Amino acid sequence: MNPIALILLFPLLGFALNGTIGHKLPKGIAPWIGTLFIFLPFVITLGQWDILSNDVEATIKWDAYTFFNLDGIIFKAAFTLDRLSIWMTLIITGIGTLIHLYSISYMDHDPNAAKFFSFLNFFVFNMLLLVLGANFLMLFFGWEGVGLCSYLLIGFWYQNASYGKAARKAFIMNRIGDLGLLLGMFLIIKNYGSLEYSDVLPAIAQGTGGSVLLTSIAILLFIGAMGKSAQIPLFTWLPDAMAGPTPVSALIHAATMVTAGIYLVIRCEALYALAPIANEFILWIGLATALIGALIGLRQNDIKKVLAYSTVSQLGFMFVALGVGAYTTALFHVTTHAFFKALLFLGAGSVIHGVHDRQDITQMGGLKKMMPLTYITFLIGTLAISGFPLLSGFFSKDEILASVFHHNIVAYIVLVIAALLTATYMFRLLFLTFHGEFRGTDYALKDVHESNWKMTTPLVVLAVLSILGGVLNLPHYLLHTDGFLASWLRPTFLIFENPAHTDITTEIILIGVAISIFLFGFIYSRSRYITKNMSPEQSTAGIEKVLSNKFYIDEFYQKAIVRPIEFLGDILFALVDTLLLYGLTFSVHPILRFIGRFNRKIQNGNIEYYLLYMVGAIALLLGLNLLFA
Amino acid sequence: MLTIFHSLEISHYIYLSTVLFSIGLFGVLFRRNAIILLMCIELMLNAVNLLLAAFTEYMGDVQANGQMFVFFIMVVAAAEAAVGLAIIVMVYRNTRKTDVSFLDQLKD
Numbered sequence: 232m233n234p235i236a237l238i239l240l241f242p243l244l245g246f247a248l249n250g251t252i253g254h255k256l257p258k259g260i261a262p263w264i265g266t267l268f269i270f271l272p273f274v275i276t277l278g279q280w281d282i283l284s285n286d287v288e289a290t291i292k293w294d295a296y297t298f299f300n301l302d303g304i305i306f307k308a309a310f311t312l313d314r315l316s317i318w319m320t321l322i323i324t325g326i327g328t329l330i331h332l333y334s335i336s337y338m339d340h341d342p343n344a345a346k347f348f349s350f351l352n353f354f355v356f357n358m359l360l361l362v363l364g365a366n367f368l369m370l371f372f373g374w375e376g377v378g379l380c381s382y383l384l385i386g387f388w389y390q391n392a393s394y395g396k397a398a399r400k401a402f403i404m405n406r407i408g409d410l411g412l413l414l415g416m417f418l419i420i421k422n423y424g425s426l427e428y429s430d431v432l433p434a435i436a437q438g439t440g441g442s443v444l445l446t447s448i449a450i451l452l453f454i455g456a457m458g459k460s461a462q463i464p465l466f467t468w469l470p471d472a473m474a475g476p477t478p479v480s481a482l483i484h485a486a487t488m489v490t491a492g493i494y495l496v497i498r499c500e501a502l503y504a505l506a507p508i509a510n511e512f513i514l515w516i517g518l519a520t521a522l523i524g525a526l527i528g529l530r531q532n533d534i535k536k537v538l539a540y541s542t543v544s545q546l547g548f549m550f551v552a553l554g555v556g557a558y559t560t561a562l563f564h565v566t567t568h569a570f571f572k573a574l575l576f577l578g579a580g581s582v583i584h585g586v587h588d589r590q591d592i593t594q595m596g597g598l599k600k601m602m603p604l605t606y607i608t609f610l611i612g613t614l615a616i617s618g619f620p621l622l623s624g625f626f627s628k629d630e631i632l633a634s635v636f637h638h639n640i641v642a643y644i645v646l647v648i649a650a651l652l653t654a655t656y657m658f659r660l661l662f663l664t665f666h667g668e669f670r671g672t673d674y675a676l677k678d679v680h681e682s683n684w685k686m687t688t689p690l691v692v693l694a695v696l697s698i699l700g701g702v703l704n705l706p707h708y709l710l711h712t713d714g715f716l717a718s719w720l721r722p723t724f725l726i727f728e729n730p731a732h733t734d735i736t737t738e739i740i741l742i743g744v745a746i747s748i749f750l751f752g753f754i755y756s757r758s759r760y761i762t763k764n765m766s767p768e769q770s771t772a773g774i775e776k777v778l779s780n781k782f783y784i785d786e787f788y789q790k791a792i793v794r795p796i797e798f799l800g801d802i803l804f805a806l807v808d809t810l811l812l813y814g815l816t817f818s819v820h821p822i823l824r825f826i827g828r829f830n831r832k833i834q835n836g837n838i839e840y841y842l843l844y845m846v847g848a849i850a851l852l853l854g855l856n857l858l859f860a
Numbered sequence: 861m862l863t864i865f866h867s868l869e870i871s872h873y874i875y876l877s878t879v880l881f882s883i884g885l886f887g888v889l890f891r892r893n894a895i896i897l898l899m900c901i902e903l904m905l906n907a908v909n910l911l912l913a914a915f916t917e918y919m920g921d922v923q924a925n926g927q928m929f930v931f932f933i934m935v936v937a938a939a940e941a942a943v944g945l946a947i948i949v950m951v952y953r954n955t956r957k958t959d960v961s962f963l964d965q966l967k968d
Contacts, residue, residue: 838960839888839889839890839892839960842888842889843889846885846889
């Protein structure tokens with residue numbers, strides 16, 4: 232059996248099993264089925280690594296099914312495992328397995344655990360469909376499936392009305408982006424007559440299609456990526472997405488879903504390399520997202536919200552890298568970010584679990600004594616994301632900063648500020664949660680407990696990965712050769728060349744800037760929250776109020792978009808529905824009644840009359856026949 | 861005896877059967893007694909029978925296909941009369957009447 236088929240089969244099987252008979256199985260079986268069926272694809276994928284690494288041209292293909300052939304345009308379910316998709320598959324299934332393992336304990340008390348795991352498996356299945364697809368059609372299938380699963384999982388505790396709203400918000404905002412993706416695909420079909428990557432991308436690379444066309448396609452596809460990867464202006468769903476159980480947040484923010492947009496752009500490298508205007512657009516959207524996400528993260532008091540805005544900000548970093556054409560760097564940051572963001576979210580989940588489902592950091596503090604393992608791993612995650620030297624985030628983020636530095640100095644400065652804010656808000660979160668005095672009022676410190684091994688094992692594994700993740704693309708700095716990831720991905724690119732290396736002085740300066748960014752963030756937060764022992768800000772005035780209210784973006788959308796649409800809906804309801812449709816239906820029936828008043832007399836129940844009508848009709852027909860014969 | 865029939869022209873048969881059919885039709889339309897209705901229906905059927913027999917003879921059809929039909933119609937008419945009379949008997953038992961204008965219970 233084709234390995235790709237196996238990789239896709241197991242999560243789907245897990246979904247079907249848990250979704251149908253999961254709740255009837257003895258307690259505790261369903262979660263393990265879910266976890267195992269994500270782990271198996273990971274092992275299978277790992278088994279394919281050698282095939283791809285031995286031969287740079289090698290890809291594993293699977294033509295599963297042809298849907299239909301429309302005027303020579305073939306729509307089929309085809310899959311390919313190349314160097315890019317195997318990398319993504321390993322992240323998805325690897326991190327996915329850890330998150331599943333963690334969820335076993337996290338969802339222990341939930342009566343719907345089987346349903347939860349079936350959704351998780353389906354989520355991973357759709358994400359695999361997305362990255363393994365050999366054409367835009369399969370990408371779109373996975374794209375929509377991921378959107379559906381995020382809706383199901385964010386609204387998993389749908390009894391809470393606001394969680395249901397968050398789920399709908401995520402779905403609708405994603406739909407807006409999907410429209411862009413769909414339009415981009417239409418343009419591709421119209422101009423290239425195919426949806427297969429292997430047809431479209433080489434054609435683009437060989438110069439088919441004018442720059443206007445390429446730019447339009449690139450921007451339309453990027454609008455799709457904006458929705459899925461939470462870029463301005465479609466990012467507000469992601470912070471709300473933490474309404475779901477914490478492992479879902481980890482899955483959405485780290486392994487699946489938000490990386491889809493990055494994957495799409497890297498996959499369409501040939502297209503983006505030839506559309507400089509689109510690149511510039513991506514760069515500035517990414518920059519704005521990175522900065523605004525980081526600013527908002529500075530004054531959030533919900534442990535998961537801080538992390539959510541941090542994801543928004545980090546995704547901005549990745550798009551900045553894509554915008555300057557540093558595709559391997561973006562994927563490198565996707566990878567390291569998957570490690571440390573999964574770690575941070577799972578750590579946050581452990582904290583939330585430990586303090587009995589509370590998320591407000593104003594009610595925390597001093598937890599490090601009670602939850603030592605969670606503290607240490609969370610600390611590592613914080614160090615990694617803030618860019619502590621030699622940890623994974625340091626390398627990936629500095630690669631982004633370096634490539635932006637060579638591209639545009641203004642963008643570089645903005646990005647440095649965003650990185651600085653990242654370190655600041657992350658240490659603020661760490662200090663307020665784990666250090667200082669315990670501030671909880673409605674529960675006692677002694678009730679706080681460390682989580683069990685099923686929750687801490689993934690934390691430890693992810694912490695190790697967060698420390699060592701940098702080696703994946705290391706030599707770029709030290710040896711002035713391509714990093715491992717860069718050379719690994721090179722064969723999959725059609726146009727892209729790894730950027731030229733700069734002289735050693737510039738690099739040392741850049742590294743110096745990066746380290747001082749980290750130090751500044753650390754020292755600033757330390758002085759505020761440890762030395763001065765400040766409690767979390769209530770943020771009632773000035774810029775702080777604006778930040779804690781997330782720049783009022785949600786309110787703005789509510790007023791500028793949702794309200795007018797609702798208003799339009801009200802008008803249409805009053806005019807079209809009430810007046811026109813109701814008016815029509817209610818005016819039809821008196822007319823019929825009126826006609827019926829006369830017609831009814833014909834059918835009076837006397838058989839003689841009926842016979843008379845019959846004879847009369849026959850006579851009429853005969854008469855007509857005689858007349859016209 | 862047969863010569864009498866042969867001396868009649870086809871138009872005479874047509875006139876006779878038209879008259880018979882019309883009597884039957886008007887009886888069906890304007891009488892209310894169920895038994896008379898049945899009789900009138902028989903009259904109409906027999907008018908048709910007469911016409912069939914006459915035309916068979918007129919066309920010189922040696923296989924007498926038309927006259928075969930007459931027998932079919934007579935059989936069906938007999939069956940119909942039996943069923944019809946049975947219905948009338950049942951109606952009479954329930955209503956003590958054989959007046960069909962009374963049978964308008966299905967309306968409304």
